[in-house]
Amino acid sequence: MSIRNLQYLFNPKSIAVIGASNKVHGVGTTVLNNICAGGFDGAVYPVNPKYATLAGLEVYPGIAQLPVAPELAVICTPVATVPKLISELGERGTKAAIVLTAGLSAIRDENGVSMRDLMLAASRPHLLRILGPNCVGMLAPRIGLNASFAHVNALPGKIAFVSQSGAMVTGVLDWANARGIGFSKFISLGDGADIDFGDILDYLAGDPETHAILLYVEAITSARKFMSAARAAARSKPTIVIKAGRVPEGAKAAASHTGALAGSDGVYDAAFRRAGMLRVLTTEDLFDAVETLARARPLTGERLAILTNGGGPGVMATDTLIEDGGTLAPLCEQTMQKLDAVLPANWSRSNPVDIIGDAPANRYVEALEILQEDPAVDASLIIHAPTAIVPSTDIAKALIPLANKSQKNVLTCWLGGSAVARGREMFSEAAIPSYETPEKAIRGFMQMVHYRRNQQLLMQVPAALSAASSHDVSAAREVIRGALTAGRDMLSEAEAKTVLAAYGIPVVETRVVASVEEAIPAAEAIGFPVALKILSPEISHKSDVGGVALDLDSSTAVRAAGTRMKERIAKLRPDARLQGFTVQGMARRPEGRELIIGVATDPVFGPIILFGQGGIAVEVTADHAIALPPLNTVLARDLVSRTRVSKLLAGYRNRAPADSEGIYRTLVQVSDMIVDLPEITELDINPLIADGNGVIALDARIRVRSIVGNGIGRLAIRPYPxxxxxxxxxxxxxxxxxxxxxxxxxxxxxxxxxxxxxxxxxxxxxxxxxxxxxxxxxxxxxxxxxxxxxxxxxxxxxxxxxxxxxxxxxxxxxxxxxxxxxxxxxxxxxxxxxxxxxxxxxxxxxxxxxxxxxxxxxxxxxxxxxxxxxxxxxxxxxxxxxxxxxxxxxxxxxx
Structure with missing residues (x-):
């Protein structure tokens, strides 16, 4: 279910408060008083057999006695009563209910069925939608509706706030009221048994009263539904999210490096990015982002010009910009000449443009006009520190008309307290983003930059891959089927490389042998030097037990290395079965960079793809980024760009750039593999060597499991059908x-x-x-x-x-x-x-x-x-x- 009947939740014409009372500090008392005090002009029906009147309203003993079926019901009664009340409301014709009651999952009936499941079963035949249980309620200020037990009302506005946390609901409401921030909708999801984030996003995406959407997320339950709704909402209006639990306690032990590296928060980050949403880290950043995104024009580029009447604040802003990955606009020679003509001789002659502390209002205007005309400037930040020479209000009055008519974004920072307060207010009233410090102003600008980048992921067109994208799917499936038939969930290294090769990924020549003696003729056939590796289903990371020997240049060296490995395994891992060895040709890539491409299965979002710096210290370097499949070349390029190793791939000193297109192609091939072969649950290509001549996989590890059906449902984003x-x-x-x-x-x-x-x-x-x-x-x-x-x-x-x-x-x-x-x-x-x-x-x-x-x-x-x-x-x-x-x-x- 999704947006069906949600209009009765957000715009009801009548409300029943079931469990209304006059108990001091009672939930039913608070809800009824909030509804009556909020200005809601529809009918309100308190329901409680213990009272005749409450808050000046007639009270009804039960649902059956109500004069009409209420469009919305708010339930404030004990757990055991909720399923029956939902059934009665549904039969009466009510289409939406807010269940404030907590603990429905913990209490069960005589058959062991939870009250939560009984409640949902009672609602389904009637398409009755439920917000909650265990929620604070919902506020729709534009119709005067406060159907909650929040301690204050919400101001009307154009922002929708949706939260899984009740404490965040009341805390943010209090915080916003103190700052004059209003809302179109203020929604507490609670347990989200029926109405979840996907439903709310779908509704708000089409809500004309909502211009921006803010989410406080603790967990997503239906990934495919959430991603579709989030992508649709983010296309139409700024959608900003704060996610709790950024620091994981630690990944569970996994057979792959990827499984160890891919913490759940990183996956959420990838999902929000793919959906075109902007993620922030604090509540303050959440509303700062609205200040910026809801008021700013779409960026056409990311180069910022800083105009300031003091050198120090300009330097502080520049430091923050560069540290956050921003770009300072390079001023062209023509711009420099124009600024020379209107500024004092001792101006900074660079960006930041320091127009000196005694600057009158017209100096700000003339300098800003020149900066806005520079084709290398995409946005401007004005920083003003108060002086005794020119009142801040004069500067604000002069700049506001120019900022409003400009096709490029203008942000302002009014540094100080009471001396600049009115100037800041004037800009805010003119719907121009305004901040209290240079750092906050830069963070606001960078929110615009990150939002623009995420939106581009929704709008860019991927380049068509060459004919190399034709894969031998049947060959790969045959390998996987053979392993599962044999009762194994881990492919051997040779099997894993066969799967990679079936998808066009270059692999180093590898032969499997049963003994040291068999390794010698295999090495001779491949040609020295070779690498020798142990083959054991119990040992995933061979280097950890000395199970890898490189650059063996003779039969004697192969025999000696294999013998040492057998002795070492017997001592360090007596539990491990040594099934033999793999012999590989040495890939001579002196300028090669070691990379990792991996796949893990997230319990919420399903398969995820990881890219980063590879090698044996991959967990230590922790240089990786995560994306959701399916990938195309645009998304693969973005994934690579979010790692530090991407700078090494671009080339440096005398080292030529790596084959970036080959890396992107490999990522897309791995993505195709995951879409086509749902049996794969974990995969590591580590290292994947990349240089100017292309890429080659030196080692690979794949875990599989049996599945039923085509497995498409496990993907958070439906691939091309x-x-x-x-x-x-x-x-x-x-x-x-x-x-x-x-x-x-x-x-x-x-x-x-x-x-x-x-x-x-x-x-x-x-x-x-x-x-x-x-x-x-x-x-x-x-x-x-x-x-x-x-x-x-x-x-x-x-x-x-x-x-x-x-x-x-x-x-x-x-x-x-x-x-x-x-x-x-x-x-x-x-x-x-x-x-x-x-x-x-x-x-x-x-x-x-x-x-x-x-x-x-x-x-x-x-x-x-x-x-x-x-x-x-x-x-x-x-x-x-x-x-x-x-x-x-x-x-x-x-x-």
Missing amino acids: ADLEEWISWQGNPVMLRPIKPEDVNEHALFFDALDPDDVCDRAFTRVGSLLPSQLVRLTQIDYDREMAFIACRSRADGSTETLGVARAITDPDNFTAEFAIIVRSDLKRHGLGHILMDKLVRYCRERGTKRMVGETFKSNSRMIELAGTFGFELRPTQDPKIMLMQLDLTMQLS
Whole structure:
């Protein structure tokens, strides 16, 4: 379930308070008083058989005695009463309830079923939505609703705050009131038994009263649902999250380095980043981010100019900017000359631009105008320290008009107390981000930078991989099947490398032998020098027990090394079975960098991919970054860029750059492997050697397990659904029907340009000249879990493909209704392609359990109406006399 009936929670016309009372400090007393005092103008029905009146209202003995079914109920009664009350409310017709009661999971009935499960079972037949249990409640200040036991009311505003922690709810509410910060919604999730973060994000994404969303997260329960909702919300409005529990107690012992390195907080960080959200670390940063993101214009770049009337604050701001990974704008020569003309001779002549402490208001204005005209400046920060020469209010009055009309962001820092307070207020009232210290101002700017980067991950188009992305999936599956059949959950090193090779990942030549004597001819066949490694299912990290010998240049050296290894294993690990050895050729890469690529399985978000500096000290260096699959080249590049070793890969001194494209390709190949082979639970490629000539895997380790089904559900983000690809014959030629891909963006632009303007108008109900790059990306980079676009495409003579038509369906979060649209290239109409695309779309929606399809078309579009009629769509008029509604009930059995 998702947004169904949430309108009754957030905008009810009537409320029942079940368990209302007049007990001092009682929850039922507080909730009723809060609702009455908040200004809610709907009907309020207290329910409690012990009272006749409360707060001047008639009290009803039970739900059955209420004059009408309340749209929302707030339950403040003991645990054992909750399931029965939910059942009664559902039968009466109530569609939403807030359960403040705690402890429902701990108490069970005589059959051992928890009160929580009984409550949910009672709600489902009636589609009654539940906020809580164990929550503080919910506030909707714009309608005067305070359905909570919070100690203060919330001010109205445009920010929605959602928290799993009740203490954070009351604490943040108190903190925000003291600072005059208002809210559109203030929501305590509590245990989230029914309504969770995904539901709330889906609702708030479409809420016109909410301009920014703040989340306090302790744990996510439904990763796929959360990621889809978060990505949709973050596309439409700033979504900022603070996550508790950043420092893990320590990773559980794992067979792979990746399992040891991938703490749960790092996975959450990767998820928030992939969703386009901004993560902050403190409550203060949370609201500072709103100050910045809700008021600032989107950044077009990351270069900052600092304008200050004092050298010290400018230096402090610069230090913070560089330490946080920011960029100081390089001022061009023309800008320097213009500044020379308006500033005193002793100005700093650099960025930060120190305009000297005696600067009058016009000096600020002239300098800011010049900086804003510099093409190398993407945003400006004004720092003002109070002086006795010019009142701060004069400077504010002069700067505000310029800042408001500027196309580039202007941030301000008013350094001081009462002397600059009014200036700071004036900028705040003008909706211009304003801060108290240079450090806070820089953190605000860097929040904009990080948010921009995360948004770019949603909007960038990945480059299509070469034909190397064709994998021998069956060969890899055969290896895994053999290990599982033998009762093993760890592949041997040779088996692991066979799987990697099946996905096109270069591996060093490796041979498996049963004894030291067999290792000698294997080494001779490969060619000296070689590496010798033990083969034992009980020993994952061979170097820890001296189970690796490198650069063996003769048969004698191989025999001696193998003998020593046997003796050492017998002494250090008598429990370990020595099944033999692997013999490998030495990969001579004198300029190679040791990297690690790994996979682990997170209990919440499923498979995750790790990249970083490799080698035997990988846990010590702790230089790694995490991402969620599936990856493309853009996401792989971002993953690499978040590590320190990425700077070494770029080359330094006389060392040539490493093959970055080879690294990105390997990451995408590993991602494909994880999508295709759900049996893999852990993987290490360590080290992966990278230099200017490419990459090669020297060692690999893979853990597997048996699974049922295709395993796609374990992924937090649904990958490209290749199973929906379908070849058909159209006009005697092969045509593929397949889901759209991000790589289709350029071809989609050509397709749109080939459409007749009248056809576009029939589809979009307005004249559209051309599509912006962001619109093209949005049309081709879709969330396959909620949206589908099938394209019909055929091959050109040069091997590229051309798009002939598109059928699109966007499903609501409940998978109840899918809005559809179809368009065929104008020169190809009237040849049956629209019918083919409609058939594909109807079959898809029916198979995924969607209840109905709806679409709109002009009454004059007779061909679309005829096509809809062929598939049984019902035609209905709309409020617009020119437009018809087409609706198909997908639950009806096909004749």
